Amino acid sequence: MVEQLSQEINVSRPIATLLLQRGITDFNSAKKFFRPSLENLHNPFLMKGMDLAVSRIKQAVSQNEKILFYGDYDVDGTTAVATMISFFGKIYEHVDFYIPDRYKEGYGVSFQGIDFAEEKGFSLIVTLDCGIKSAEKVEYAQQKGIDFIICDHHLPGEIIPPAVAVLDPKQPGCQYPYKELSGCGVGFKLAQAFALENNIPETYVYELIDLVAVSIACDIVPVTGENRVLAYYGLQKINKNPRRSIKALFETANLKKEITVSDLVFILGPRINAAGRIDHARKAVELLISENDSDAEQIAKLINEDNLTRKDLDAEITRQALQLIAENEQWQNARSLVLYQED
Structure with a gap:
């Protein structure tokens, strides 16, 4: 062969x-x-649940419902939220986003996030890069009259959440040809489907392809199939016509050469992640959707400071770990060690 x-x-x-x-x-x-x-790129309607998702969002728009895009706090989640806010914010006024606090709420959909949606009058939550194992939270939201659309790429559990629509290429019964999309990639397919169904120019969708490329690189999904197409064109956009946020972040790193996938992984990714680790990931989304040069530069500088703080903390943790090993002769000959310290 x-x-x-x-x-x-x-x-x-x-x-x-x-x-x-x-x-x-x-x-x-x-x-x-x-x-x-x-x-x-595959027809987005090949993905199980896509027609239901598009229909529910279309209903929300026609009835002036408030839509909340709910994403994880890592690079994949924040780029996914930025993608959806950038796309739907152009065509519909009543949208906002929510990122859970890494330390207070933890990963995925939280009861606190649903309570926030109820308090602010949101009747539809669209999750991004999370939600596939949140059956209990979806049921909790239903009791409050809030519908869910789940966009995720992780392996599902035994129970698929009772959402209006579940978009996940890895869920049972989904015949979508490519299974390795990032969370942002699944959101991108939803935007693509909504644009096709509602005669929205495809340029509205493809101008977001740089965010998808960032998610593909930083979430370490395979760069094959659709991901390769999305990464290729996304990287082209970053080099030829970068959005303000990405340009500002690379400027904080004094990077002025042609951008590669490695630069996304090792320079851009850690900075976006640092916002959620040191402060709050909402700041990362605000940067990614910024359309003002001054705002983008200011937020990028704050996020770069978060990254410097993160580096200092990592270095101190490493120093403490090495000191613990040095103080214990038995550990020094171990093939592997897992060290834990509360503070």
Whole structure:
């Protein structure tokens, strides 16, 4: 098979071996890999629940309901929320977002977040990069008259939440052709579907592709299939026409060269994550959706300071851990160690 692929696409045997390891077995799949095209993105309505999700949002818009986009506090979650706010905020007024506090609420949908939605009059919550294991929270929201649409990419548990719609390529019965989308990628497909259904220009969707590329890089999902297309065009946008927020963050790092995926992972990602670790991830979303140069620069500087604080804390934790090991002779010969200290 290696020899056959090598001859078919005219590459060396080692390259053919690497391609086969990535599921590329013939000329057509190799062409899609080496020459990504937006035309190769799948129809979003192939995803289970997509028609229900689009219908419920359309109903909310027609009835002037308030929609709350609820995301995780990491890079994937904050870029997903920024993607949805940027897209739906252009076509509908009554949208806002909620990011849980990492330390007070923890990961995923929280009762506190649902109480916030009730207090502020939101009747529809759209989760991003979380929610697939939040059946109890969805039931709690239903008692308050709040509907849920779940956009997630994690493996589901035994119980699928009783939401109006669940979008997750990994859920049972979903025939979507590509299973490795990031959480932001699932949100992007929802925006794509809503645009198709409502005759919204596709440029409204594709101008968000840079945020999807950031999520793909920083969430370490496979850069294959749709992810490769999204990452390729997203990286092009970052280099040719970067949004204010991404440009401002790279300026805080004094990075002025062509941006690579590694730069997204090791320079941009830690800064976005630092907002949630040191302060609050809401700040990261506010930066990502900023359309004002001055605001973007100011928030980027604050987030960069968070990252410097995070680095100092990491260094101190490492110093303390090494000191503990140095004080215990038995630990020094251990093949692996897990150290814990309350403070």
